[in-house]
Amino acid sequence: MSMENAETKEKRIFQPDDFEKLPPPSQTDAAIARKQTTYWKDVWRTFRKNRTAVISLIAISLLILMVLIGPMMNEFDYRTNDYSALNQSPNWVHWFGTDNMGRDIWTRVWEGGRISLLIAVLATLIPEVIGMLIGGISGYFGGWLDTLIMRFIDVLMGIPSLIYMILLMLVFGSGSIMTLIVAMSLTGWMGSARATRGLVLQIKARDFVTASETLGAPAWWIIVKRLIPNTLGIRVVGITMSIPSVIFYEAFLSYIGLGVTPPTPSWGQLIKAAGENFRYYPYQFIIPCMMVGITMLCFNLEGDGLRDALDPKLRG
Amino acid sequence: MGKYVLNKALIAIATIFVLATATFFLMKLIPGDPFASLKTKAAVQEKQREYYGLDQPVTAQYFRYMGNLLRGDLGWSLKKAGRSVVDIIREGFPVSARLGLTSLFFSVMIGLLFGILCAQFRNRWPDYLLMLVAVLGIALPSMVLGPLMRYFFGVQLKWLPVVGWGTLDKMIMPAIVLGLGTVAGETRAMRASMLGVMTQDYITTARAKGLNSAQVILRHEVKNSLVPIVTGLGPGIAGIMMGSFVVESMFLIPGLGRYFVDSITNLDYPLIMGLTIFYGAFLVTMNLLVDVAYGLLDPRIRESGRKGRK
Numbered sequence: 001m002s003m004e005n006a007e008t009k010e011k012r013i014f015q016p017d018d019f020e021k022l023p024p025p026s027q028t029d030a031a032i033a034r035k036q037t038t039y040w041k042d043v044w045r046t047f048r049k050n051r052t053a054v055i056s057l058i059a060i061s062l063l064i065l066m067v068l069i070g071p072m073m074n075e076f077d078y079r080t081n082d083y084s085a086l087n088q089s090p091n092w093v094h095w096f097g098t099d100n101m102g103r104d105i106w107t108r109v110w111e112g113g114r115i116s117l118l119i120a121v122l123a124t125l126i127p128e129v130i131g132m133l134i135g136g137i138s139g140y141f142g143g144w145l146d147t148l149i150m151r152f153i154d155v156l157m158g159i160p161s162l163i164y165m166i167l168l169m170l171v172f173g174s175g176s177i178m179t180l181i182v183a184m185s186l187t188g189w190m191g192s193a194r195a196t197r198g199l200v201l202q203i204k205a206r207d208f209v210t211a212s213e214t215l216g217a218p219a220w221w222i223i224v225k226r227l228i229p230n231t232l233g234i235r236v237v238g239i240t241m242s243i244p245s246v247i248f249y250e251a252f253l254s255y256i257g258l259g260v261t262p263p264t265p266s267w268g269q270l271i272k273a274a275g276e277n278f279r280y281y282p283y284q285f286i287i288p289c290m291m292v293g294i295t296m297l298c299f300n301l302e303g304d305g306l307r308d309a310l311d312p313k314l315r316g
Numbered sequence: 317m318g319k320y321v322l323n324k325a326l327i328a329i330a331t332i333f334v335l336a337t338a339t340f341f342l343m344k345l346i347p348g349d350p351f352a353s354l355k356t357k358a359a360v361q362e363k364q365r366e367y368y369g370l371d372q373p374v375t376a377q378y379f380r381y382m383g384n385l386l387r388g389d390l391g392w393s394l395k396k397a398g399r400s401v402v403d404i405i406r407e408g409f410p411v412s413a414r415l416g417l418t419s420l421f422f423s424v425m426i427g428l429l430f431g432i433l434c435a436q437f438r439n440r441w442p443d444y445l446l447m448l449v450a451v452l453g454i455a456l457p458s459m460v461l462g463p464l465m466r467y468f469f470g471v472q473l474k475w476l477p478v479v480g481w482g483t484l485d486k487m488i489m490p491a492i493v494l495g496l497g498t499v500a501g502e503t504r505a506m507r508a509s510m511l512g513v514m515t516q517d518y519i520t521t522a523r524a525k526g527l528n529s530a531q532v533i534l535r536h537e538v539k540n541s542l543v544p545i546v547t548g549l550g551p552g553i554a555g556i557m558m559g560s561f562v563v564e565s566m567f568l569i570p571g572l573g574r575y576f577v578d579s580i581t582n583l584d585y586p587l588i589m590g591l592t593i594f595y596g597a598f599l600v601t602m603n604l605l606v607d608v609a610y611g612l613l614d615p616r617i618r619e620s621g622r623k624g625r626k
Contacts, residue, residue: 151327158331158600159338162558163592166580167339170346248457255459255562256577271459278463279471289460297455 053305
């Protein structure tokens with residue numbers, strides 16, 4: 001260091017304009033050359049590079065599109081029997097064939113997809129919102145309330161949720177889509193509450209929360225407007241990952257006879273019905289299975305991609 | 317450590333109590349009557365209700381049941397005449413446990429092995445191949461995988477018996493169907509955990525000391541990656557237990573899982589209670605053991621009591 005200083009001192013030569021005033025800074029100098037990236041733009045940039053996640057996203061979009069327009073693409077509806085066309089293999093009239101009651105499988109698969117995906121989305125979002133509120137309250141207030149809520153969640157998490165789902169399905173009367181969603185909401189909010197609470201504990205010490213408190217914001221406003229929105233980014237991964245497990249539960253409950261009642265189709269229902277004569281009509285079984293498989297897979301890969309994109313610590 | 321275990325044990329006991337209470341009242345809320353039937357006379361049905369104490373108020377039934385439960389008496393099945401719930405559990409559980417534990421053991425071992433291989437061959441073909449298996453394990457729920465395997469290995473190739481129980485070859489398919497999800501989960505978890513460990517400084521130190529790759533992998537990388545894996549065992553056990561409901565009825569295995577759904581739809585009250593409490597207690601105990609194992613493995617928890625911190 002000292003050597004360098006000595007050298008520069010010796011070589012210093014003054015220029016004539018060294019003591020002139022600098023021109024005032026112009027607008028163009030102050031502007032940052034490159035456009036600033038926001039957090040979400042950055043996430044999207046990382047996410048876009050992940051080929052499997054992008055393919056999954058496209059596949060999910062296609063599935064949703066097909067589920068919406070699929071049943072309208074031919075003249076059949078999901079409940080009309082045609083006894084002249086029982087158990088037909090896929091052909092030009094019935095694209096996915098017909099089932100043992102002569103119903104068009106193409107229509108039933110997409111119609112069933114509507115119901116399975118509707119259940120999946122609602123039974124994921126409703127418990128998520130409940131969990132977020134409870135977790136937010138628990139984390140923000142802390143103290144005995146937090147301890148109480150957390151011990152309560154510890155106890156509930158120890159109980160196998162499936163047992164409860166089955167009991168609740170029977171209490172509310174199995175069969176309707178609402179019952180399924182209610183049963184899954186009552187058993188599914190604990191994980192989200194625990195995760196949100198953990199995040200809220202980290203966030204509530206930050207300056208913007210203190211600022212809100214100083215300005216006199218009420219507690220509910222801080223929780224709903226300040227804390228929960230800031231946990232959303234990380235919770236998105238959890239939400240994405242819980243969709244496949246809800247689809248699995250729906251299929252499971254349908255399999256043991258507690259899901260959606262026939263003739264309303266759902267993917268679980270179709271799998272159960274076709275599983276019985278899988279040997280003779282494998283296409284009836286394999287098509288809904290593929291739908292369930294692809295959906296579960298894509299949402300999982302999507303979740304992986306989102307986690308990599310959202311978590312700055314994991315970025316290479 | 318002592319306080320940590322005690323805390324977890326208290327939660328476990330509370331869980332079983334809440335489970336028993338909630339199940340009891342939920343079960344009574346299910347519409348229907350276990351003895352309602354057109355074949356028996358009303359007087360007979362009345363007598364049956366009286367015999368099993370179902371004519372009393374629900375709260376009285378609850379306290380009597382809880383009293384019996386404390387003495388280890390789970391009552392008699394309403395539908396399987398002359399058999400006590402304890403008998404049914406004693407008969408069915410060893411079968412379920414044998415299948416479940418075999419499946420769990422192999423799937424965890426295979427999952428760990430796959431995870432280690434994936435991490436070692438990161439982003440090369442063994443990694444991609446094994447992750448594909450893991451991904452399939454996620455995408456194929458048991459009710460899909462079961463019929464497919466039965467068809468290909470049982471009917472087409474005739475390698476394995478399609479259904480049944482008793483011999484070793486009959487156990488292979490149900491064990492695979494039960495365990496594939498766990499294999500997938502453990503592979504992914506182990507891969508992620510190990511990739512995290514592999515970049516740590518102490519691994520560089522170990523290699524710099526001149527240890528060969530096998531020693532570094534086994535003694536340093538694997539050992540340190542295992543800690544988070546242990547916590548994955550709890551959900552793994554729960555998953556296999558749940559899967560047994562489907563797999564046992566699919567492969568006609570005389571285990572406990574089969575009875576559970578039947579007992580609920582039949583309104584066999586004592587059997588519902590007995591099985592729920594038994595499953596709950598089993599799962600809670602397993603989770604407790606996993607927590608204790610986790611505590612023993614993680615020095616931050618193990619030492620927490622000694623430093624006088626909470």
